[in-house]
Amino acid sequence: MITLTLVEQPVVPLEAEVLCPDVMASLSHEAIRALPVCLGKRQRRLDDFFRVEGEASDELEIRGDAAKIKWIGRAMTRGRIVVNGNAGMHLGAYMRGGAIEVSGNASDWVGAEMSGGLIRVRGNVGGQTGAAYRGSVSGMRDGTILVGRDAGLEVGMRMKRGTIVVSGRARDFAGLQMKGGTIILGRGAELRTGAWMVRGTIISLHPIPLLPTFAYACAYLPAFVRLYARHLGTLGFTLPCDEVSGVYARYTGDAAVPGKGEILVWNPRGN
């Protein structure tokens, strides 16, 4: 285990893509301390900001408010990062494997264009979680992102595969131009959910405003939801899949594209 304690808060966001198990796994204590980070246009040493303990491990623990630390776990393929506090933008972007756990909040672009692994943020996340970068064709390609509370704009924008779970509420344009994969919204979303989605599934456990370009299909319990319920149950998220408790209303769209996507809205029995 390598422990990095933030001892000097950067005045502007610090670009620290070296905070990655793949980079540190084979490095000595001294080499880790000397890793380069970018403060604005200036290159600095990692130990200018962090007190480093341990060496040569693919398990990292980051202590302190890292809300201004960008690119933690960028393109990681293995190992584990635990952030005890907040995390900055681009957490786990391009990630391919391993796990990241954040006890606080994370900023925009969590898991952007990731293709594997697990990111769990206990607090809120910013916009563009699991999304495609501007100009990029596809967002998240696989893996799982779990958000403990609320999410910002454009969750899963252009995502192709993978699963995003927002236990709280998402802001506008969740699933914008979605191409595949699954987004689960524990407490619904604001406006224009699924706009221009081509494929994929958005599941809302709370009533949401729907675009007029989504057509009602039926009320049922999709068989695949049971698979997700079982999978997510192991990660601590409960997805209802019991016919006694309720059914999902299925809406297909976005007909403006036209798309083959779906929005499933949980409808508990008795409502």
Add this chain to the structure above:
Amino acid sequence: MATERNGVRIVDTFAEAFDMRAARVIITAATPAWARTAAQSMAGFATSVIGCKVEAGIEAELLPGETSDGRPGVSVLLFAFNAEGLASRLVDRVGQTVLTCPTTACFDGLPDASERVTVGGVLRHFGDRLQSSKFLDGRRFWRIPVMEGEFLVEEAFGVQDAIGGGNFLILGSDPGAVLAAAEAAVEAMRKVRGAILPFPGGIVRSGSKVGAKRYKNMVASTNEAYCPTVRGRVGVASALPDGVNSALEIVVDGLDRPAIERALGVGIKAACRPGVIEISAGNYGGRLGKHHFGLHELLQG
């Protein structure tokens, strides 16, 4: 030299079995009864590769906690000579007996197998481009719209090396006693995971030999050495001991050698009952298959 168990003579011989390829299909449904219905349909007319191109049987009933979707299920094992043949049979059978059956879903039961054959990826065409897929945890599942709702089937199924044709023969004086012994053996053998008994009720009354002596185009024909009605006829070398008026065979296919050993072992022990004179086994002098199961060794296990 023969040994005895409960007064039943166990011949010092071996069962001869051969290489096969196997797949395990997990069928789940809203109730155990519907899962069983689909499984029984899937395993129907799959007694012998000679005439059915596949051998299949129900391996076990599964609790909700044992299946991918948390519903009650049944696992079915299918055996064929090669992966290509198995793939064709899987597509046929899942398509005709599971897709059509209310409330069912169908999953691969050998997820760790390195060789995979496409099943859901073929059946998806039934959806006429209205189908969709989900990719979860490295596995792709197809959602095919059907009148009831959706049929969920896994894209690919694992195929692994297996063994087919493990067997033993129950010989007795009274047909009723022989059948009762065979039924007792089947009951014990069906509790063994990784093995199935593909014949009706797990029992074969028409054991066969390779080819025929009198018809050139026959792949298999009756094993007259164990047919009591032709004992004494010219040209028939009967293998039946004195006093034997009926013989039944139990055939077992398994995912590996230990599964077949366990199944044969418990089956033979259960079949040693009053009215049974001898337990023997079918073999072709070692020419048919490389897997030999000595009856005496099985009893020691």
